Amino acid sequence: MFKFFYISKVQLFSLILFSGLxxxxxxxxxxxxxxxxxxxxxxxxxxxxxxxxxxxxxSWCKPCVEELPHFKEVADKYSSVKFYFISLDFAxxxxxxxxxxxxxxxASKVYLLDEINPNSWIDKVDKTWSGAIPATLFVDKKRNKTxxxxxxxxxxxxIKEIHNFISD
Amino acid sequence: MTKIKLFFLIGxxxxxxxxxxxxxxxxxxxLKVGDKAKDxxxxxxxxxxMSLKSxxxxxxxxxxxxxxxxxxxxxxxxxxxxxxxxxASKGFPVVAINPNNETIQPGDSFEMMQVRAKSKEFPxxxxxxxxxxxxxxxxxxxxxxxxxxxxxxxxxxxxGIDDNPQNSDKVEERYLENAVDALLANKxxxxxxxxxxxxxxxxKES
Numbered sequence: 001m002f003k004f005f006y007i008s009k010v011q012l013f014s015l016i017l018f019s020g021l022x023x024x025x026x027x028x029x030x031x032x033x034x035x036x037x038x039x040x041x042x043x044x045x046x047x048x049x050x051x052x053x054x055x056x057x058x059s060w061c062k063p064c065v066e067e068l069p070h071f072k073e074v075a076d077k078y079s080s081v082k083f084y085f086i087s088l089d090f091a092x093x094x095x096x097x098x099x100x101x102x103x104x105x106x107a108s109k110v111y112l113l114d115e116i117n118p119n120s121w122i123d124k125v126d127k128t129w130s131g132a133i134p135a136t137l138f139v140d141k142k143r144n145k146t147x148x149x150x151x152x153x154x155x156x157x158x159i160k161e162i163h164n165f166i167s168d
Numbered sequence: 169m170t171k172i173k174l175f176f177l178i179g180x181x182x183x184x185x186x187x188x189x190x191x192x193x194x195x196x197x198x199l200k201v202g203d204k205a206k207d208x209x210x211x212x213x214x215x216x217x218m219s220l221k222s223x224x225x226x227x228x229x230x231x232x233x234x235x236x237x238x239x240x241x242x243x244x245x246x247x248x249x250x251x252x253x254x255x256a257s258k259g260f261p262v263v264a265i266n267p268n269n270e271t272i273q274p275g276d277s278f279e280m281m282q283v284r285a286k287s288k289e290f291p292x293x294x295x296x297x298x299x300x301x302x303x304x305x306x307x308x309x310x311x312x313x314x315x316x317x318x319x320x321x322x323x324x325x326x327x328g329i330d331d332n333p334q335n336s337d338k339v340e341e342r343y344l345e346n347a348v349d350a351l352l353a354n355k356x357x358x359x360x361x362x363x364x365x366x367x368x369x370x371x372k373e374s
Contacts, residue, residue, distance in 0.1 A: 117331040166272035
């Protein structure tokens with residue numbers, strides 16, 4: 001009767017091997033680094049020859065998710081500009097954010113800002129920010145210059161604003 | 169001489185241009201603390217038009233720009249109900265306004281607002297800002313976005329509700345309640361502007 005449930009050692013071994021592959025395949029997927037504001041600020045403030053673009057988004061924010069591909073396209077096109085993707089999802093929703101980034105093919109400089117109180121850091125990013133997302137910060141440390149946008153971008157708009165920021 | 173006049177005229181035109189531009193951006197900013205807000209007449213989920221002056225004996229108003237769909241609006245729904253239950257009897261009712269364009273966000277249509285208000289048994293009015301004029305005038309940019317008004321419509325506080333959107337049990341500072349308590353005690357509001365995360369208001373495409 002229990003014959004059907006009998007698993008040979010070889011089968012068991014291959015089963016473990018297979019599930020191991022499956023698990024490792026999963027962990028190879030997009031890994032968001034969870035950071036606090038202090039770390040984010042280090043990324044914003046660090047000396048850099050390149051212009052940095054920080055895009056604030058979240059998996060629950062439709063216009064944010066819709067504009068991600070524009071940022072990805074532009075990031076691929078302009079290697080001289082460093083793009084950072086800062087998820088404002090709660091840390092417990094890390095997987096949701098990871099899956100979206102994976103789907104959009106965004107793999108580098110992806111972070112999740114884990115801060116309990118938004119009022120403690122929003123003004124530090126930019127005084128004009130109401131806290132609505134999507135929002136994007138341009139930083140040029142060489143010229144000590146920033147530009148902040150509380151809006152969503154089309155690809156053309158993003159390219160235009162980057163050009164303006166660099167050449168201004 | 170004519171050249172000078174021409175220069176003068178061009179200069180004048182430019183100064184007008186830049187002046188109107190800066191005025192434009194100022195109105196885009198909306199109300200600041202200390203400014204006078206304005207009353208409105210908006211349709212409530214019960215189908216009746218409503219204004220701030222409809223509230224007799226109000227000492228002020230907790231105007232909340234909010235919506236059905238935004239996760240942050242949902243996180244604060246029960247807290248907004250609790251605020252109304254705590255403060256309406258003391259003279260500070262909640263007046264919720266949904267400014268989202270329903271073409272962009274169908275879940276925020278008037279009918280869906282009625283459904284939401286019924287299922288959550290909102291004890292406060294939930295008004296439709298169809299033209300989005302009120303949200304624009306106030307300078308609301310996201311949901312939820314709070315404007316606490318005195319009964320003379322002076323803005324006393326702008327911003328968020330408290331310091332912990334994720335967990336209402338772990339709130340340490342109740343920004344909005346502190347502001348209302350200060351007004352009730354005839355005191356200055358200490359922290360009169362705070363920042364909170366929210367969903368961008370879905371403006372209709374021009």
